[in-house]
Amino acid sequence: MDSQTDLKQERRKQILDAAEKVFTQRGFNKARMDDIVAESGLSKGALYWYYKSKDEIILALMDRFFAGEMQAGEELISTEGDARQQLEVFFEAAFKDVRRFEERMSLGYEFFSLAARTEEVRDAIRGYYRRYQAILSQIIQQGIDSGEFISIDPDDAATAAISILEGMALMWFIDPELLDWDRIGDLPTRIFLQGIMKREL
Amino acid sequence: MDSQTDLKQERRKQILDAAEKVFTQRGFNKARMDDIVAESGLSKGALYWYYKSKDEIILALMDRFFAGEMQAGEELISTEGDARQQLEVFFEAAFKDVRRFEERMSLGYEFFSLAARTEEVRDAIRGYYRRYQAILSQIIQQGIDSGEFISIDPDDAATAAISILEGMALMWFIDPELLDWDRIGDLPTRIFLQGIMKREL
DNA sequence: TGAAGCAGACCGACTGGTCAGTCTAGGATG
DNA sequence: CATCCTAGACTGACCAGTCGGTCTGCTTCA
Numbered sequence: 001m002d003s004q005t006d007l008k009q010e011r012r013k014q015i016l017d018a019a020e021k022v023f024t025q026r027g028f029n030k031a032r033m034d035d036i037v038a039e040s041g042l043s044k045g046a047l048y049w050y051y052k053s054k055d056e057i058i059l060a061l062m063d064r065f066f067a068g069e070m071q072a073g074e075e076l077i078s079t080e081g082d083a084r085q086q087l088e089v090f091f092e093a094a095f096k097d098v099r100r101f102e103e104r105m106s107l108g109y110e111f112f113s114l115a116a117r118t119e120e121v122r123d124a125i126r127g128y129y130r131r132y133q134a135i136l137s138q139i140i141q142q143g144i145d146s147g148e149f150i151s152i153d154p155d156d157a158a159t160a161a162i163s164i165l166e167g168m169a170l171m172w173f174i175d176p177e178l179l180d181w182d183r184i185g186d187l188p189t190r191i192f193l194q195g196i197m198k199r200e201l
Numbered sequence: 202m203d204s205q206t207d208l209k210q211e212r213r214k215q216i217l218d219a220a221e222k223v224f225t226q227r228g229f230n231k232a233r234m235d236d237i238v239a240e241s242g243l244s245k246g247a248l249y250w251y252y253k254s255k256d257e258i259i260l261a262l263m264d265r266f267f268a269g270e271m272q273a274g275e276e277l278i279s280t281e282g283d284a285r286q287q288l289e290v291f292f293e294a295a296f297k298d299v300r301r302f303e304e305r306m307s308l309g310y311e312f313f314s315l316a317a318r319t320e321e322v323r324d325a326i327r328g329y330y331r332r333y334q335a336i337l338s339q340i341i342q343q344g345i346d347s348g349e350f351i352s353i354d355p356d357d358a359a360t361a362a363i364s365i366l367e368g369m370a371l372m373w374f375i376d377p378e379l380l381d382w383d384r385i386g387d388l389p390t391r392i393f394l395q396g397i398m399k400r401e402l
Numbered sequence: 403t404g405a406a407g408c409a410g411a412c413c414g415a416c417t418g419g420t421c422a423g424t425c426t427a428g429g430a431t432g
Numbered sequence: 433c434a435t436c437c438t439a440g441a442c443t444g445a446c447c448a449g450t451c452g453g454t455c456t457g458c459t460t461c462a
Contacts, residue, residue, distance in 0.1 A: 007411090027318060029230035033448060043413045044449085054448065106317030113314045115375060116307030117228060126376045133379065152388075159372060159379055160365070160389045167368025171360060174316060175327045178334065178360055187353075188361040195392030208436085234422060244438045245423090255422065 012050055015040050016064060019057050024107045028058060028114070062111055062121060065104070066128040069097070074135070083143025084193060090136070091165070091189040098169045099181065105173050133158045140196070149196045157196055164188050213251055216241050217265055220258050225308045229259060229315070263312055263322060266305070267329040270298070275336070284344025285394060291337070292366070292390040299370045300382065306374050334359045341397070350397045358397055365389050 018040035022031045033054060037044050051057045081089070098105075115122040136158035143149035149157075168188060172179045219241035223232045234255060238245050252258045282290070299306075316323040337359035344350035350358075369389060373380045 011411090025318075027314060030318075032446085037414095044415095045413045045451090046411070048449070049411065052449095106314065109310060109314040109317065112371070112375070113228060113307065113310040116310065117226075117231075122375065126379075129372065129376060129379065153384075156385045156388050157392070159385065160369075160392055163368030163372050163380075163389065164361070164365050165368065166371050167364030167366065168361075170313070170367050170371065171330065171364050174313070174323065175330055178327075178330065179364075183354075184357045184360065187357050188364065191358070191361055191393060191396030193396075195394075195396035212436090233420090245440075246425095247437055249423070250436070253423095 008050075011042070011046070012060075014042065015047060015050055015057065016061055019061055020065075020104070020107065023058070023061065023110065024104060027106075028110050058114075059120060061107075062124055065107060065111070066124055069101075070128060070131060074131075083139050083146060083148050084197070086139045087136075087143075087161070087193060088186070088189060090139070091161075091186065091192075094165050095168075095181065095186075098165075098172060105169070109173070129162060132162055136161050143196075148198065150198050152196060161192060164192055209251075212243070212247070213261075215243065216248060216251055216258065217262055220262055221266075221305070221308065224259070224262065224311065225304060228307075229311050259315075260321060262308075263325055266308060266312070267325055270302075271329060271332060275332075284340050284347060284349050285398065287340045288337075288344075288362070288394060289387070289390060291340070292362075292387065292393075295366050296369075296382065296387075299366075299373060306370065310374070330363060333363055337362050344397075349399065351399050353397060362393060365393055 015036065018036050019031075022035045022039050025031075026035065033044065033047065036057070037047055040047065051060065101108075111121055111125060115125055133155065137154040140149060140152070140154040140157050140161075144151060144154060168179060172181075216237065219237050220232075223236045223240050226232075227236065234245070234248065237258070238248055241248065252261065302309075312322055312326065316326055334356065338355045341350060341353070341355040341358050341362075345352060345355060369380060373382075
């Protein structure tokens with residue numbers, strides 16, 4: 001029972017790993033099941049033993065993709081420090097993630113374009129962002145309570161913060177030169193923070 | 202020669218209009234050439250008379266798409282007022298555009314995911330953003346020169362501004378509720394502006 | 403002990419549908 | 433007679449998904 005379950009997990013991982021690689025390189029539509037078969041080292045029969053269809057693989061991959069992206073964010077909430085420091089850490093970690101997931105970014109945009117036509121995908125992405133927003137909103141609320149930040153709707157400010165992150169990721173994806181991390185550094189973070197911090201008059 | 206050219210233009214427009222509608226609804230891959238034929242009211246022969254392939258239509262559509270998006274931005278540079286006002290007008294116009302292009306947004310994300318695998322697409326989008334950045338950078342430079350804004354790299358600040366716009370468009374695409382324009386209004390603009398404006402100490 | 407039975411995991415040749423693009427046989431316009 | 437079409441049948445490649453079959457390990461029971 002146990003080693004059987006392990007095998008199942010192992011095989012599913014094996015298939016999703018292969019699918020991730022193939023889908024990233026060729027996109028959902030150009031990728032053939034036979035590519036995934038070849039990449040996974042399994043057979044077509046095995047592949048269809050574990051997943052009923054290509055769509056099922058895509059959906060399973062999506063779950064894994066956004067769950068993975070989420071982890072970094074979720075862990076952050078326990079960070080020490082005042083709201084400003086927490087946001088700084090958050091942004092910094094997020095930027096690092098963007099660079100770390102470089103190759104996987106195109107997969108993200110595959111999901112976005114799928115989202116337009118597939119409710120299931122849209123809902124998954126939505127859930128992901130809402131959880132993200134909740135975390136940031138909480139931090140910002142702290143900052144408002146402690147008098148660090150100006151009086152502002154924390155949900156909206158959180159949405160704005162995520163927008164900045166996602167926008168920068170997009171820009172970097174399209175034109176890495178325009179957005180040289182070493183040069184631009186934490187500029188957007190600084191702009192955002194200065195934008196919401198209380199001024200000392 | 203003249204009315205012939207007109208007819209050519211007209212037919213090409215007819216085809217691209219149909220393609221835009223079909224691609225927006227079904228995505229590049231699910232959309233069939235026969236769908237575009239039906240939508241355009243022309244025949245398959247006519248379609249292939251004007252465009253050699255599906256890819257050629259996609260590329261032509263891309264040029265039109267980004268050229269259209271660009272116009273609004275290009276016109277802005279002549280706007281009156283100081284840098285702050287110009288940026289405010291710019292952001293406001295951009296947000297209006299997002300809402301106006303609601304149905305066409307999914308097409309944009311089709312292009313983004315294509316960009317990962319097609320240099321021609323990547324270059325086109327890149328060019329579009331660079332022109333956009335140049336405009337914003339110019340305005341921000343003005344603001345720095347006039348002492349309105351803090352000393353900052355205008356190119357980087359412009360990149361940050363575009364990131365905010367694009368990020369918000371993305372968020373809205375995925376979750377319009379999270380980003381209710383009437384509620385969130387010009388918050389991101391205000392945050393950005395406060396972030397780069399000189400403080401009166 | 404070992405033969406028989408069985409189920410779950412897996413193999414890969416094959417099928418059947420789909421669809422981009424072609425082609426034929428015209429017709430109109432200028 | 434060149435250009436701009438119409439109508440739509442057709443071809444050929446491509447590929448998701450199927451299906452008959454194999455292999456391995458476990459259980460049963462004589």
